[in-house]
Amino acid sequence: MNYTLELQKVMTEGNYLIALRDNFEDLLSRSVLTIIERKIEGEEIDVTIKNKIFGVVVECVQNICSSEQQHASKKDSVLLIRRVDNGYLVEVGTLIHGERKARLDGMLNELVAMTDDALRLNKNEILSTRKELTLEQRDFLALADIRLRSEGNMKYRMEEHEGIHFLVLEITIYNN
Amino acid sequence: MESTLQQIHSIMNHQNAVLVYSGEFNQDIVKSMLNYAEGKLTATGVDDLVKKKMFNVMVEMLQNITKHQFTSDQEKIVEPCFVLIENEEDFNVVTGNPIRTDKITLVTEKIDKVNSLNPEELKEFYKQARLNSRISDVGGAGLGFIDMARKSENKLEYGIFAIDSDEYNYFTLKATINKLAN
């Protein structure tokens, strides 16, 4: 059980509040939020900041980690929340497969280069179609939402561990 | 270099951990952990009886670390930790908290005693301990451990690890709950 002490050490050193590893099914996103809400409620933070953290976590759990679940039985995603100077950092890692990897790679590249106005325009265009959203549109909406809510403080990288592709997003929400 | 995310994820992967919480424990946090576990169990589709067992064991263990999270003078030299593990056939509830070095034997003897008993004996021991605790109030007499062992229906496991302190060690406790109700 040495891992308990080890986890405690890593988590304490990095100021992590909580780590969750899951495939984030329906029911769970709600309880993830409950934990986070309870955790940050004790700290006096602005309602905008709280909703930003909330929004980012919901989009990560509902869209980034759970679309195209081909491996729903495995716990493919990890979500970490840590306190940083003057804000919170949400880190999320999720396993992605060939096609989605290529698509997200391109989309993220494009998305981080866009101005806020261009992002909003694209977002509204997708919202205004009166059809069911495609997986690609859902990914775009979620990522655009995360970038806008974090005021541009969204970084991403692709990691490869043990032959598996992992998309990692690092989103910082600052208390103004 | 390995990122912290990778580090944490890799430990969690190897241990089959689904939730790690380290930091202050209070009633609200305990409630939200229970809430999470409940969602988790519902998603896993286990029997209501197993859910109830899990819930009971978690309550006992979480309250235990809430009580023992600080060292004597409300100081914190190490954070308490709560880990929820989902294996193929069972769940583990694992907690870690500081323990005074001179209390180690007392605590481990209680757990060893509890582990040496069969369910019938455990039931009897529980009654006895409850009675004794009323009369003498010798700090629970290990009631908590008896309760955890009874409800989890498995042996408790523990570990003692050195930390950067002369007076304290890190005490970890693990309860196992089978996914299939007996």
Added chain:
Amino acid sequence: MEKLFIAKTEDTPEIDFCPDAKEMKITGRSLPEDVTTFYAPVLEWLDVLEETPSGHFKLIVNLEYFNTASSKLILDILMRLEDIHTGGSNTIEIIWNYDQRDTDMEEAAEEYSELVEVPFTIVGI
């Protein structure tokens, strides 16, 4: 027309559509994963409204928070209302209340107001 009432839960808002008061209220948080199922009765109710000329209706939104999946459905609702308004069976007015400290929500309301042609009032509370 019948009243439509759905009680609020942890992840879905309260829906209170009352034909007598001519008010449609959406209050709370909206973050269900399956938004389509949740909002289906709302859209059905609006279909009936379109067929039932009965006057001037107010949609009163008091949303604390919504996810991107809901944002699409909310726009679907607003667009249905726009259809009804321009179609002439009933007139529609939208009042969107938000916590005045929440600037993201204010922005979201403003964006919606630009996307539909219906009288739209945004109120910081």
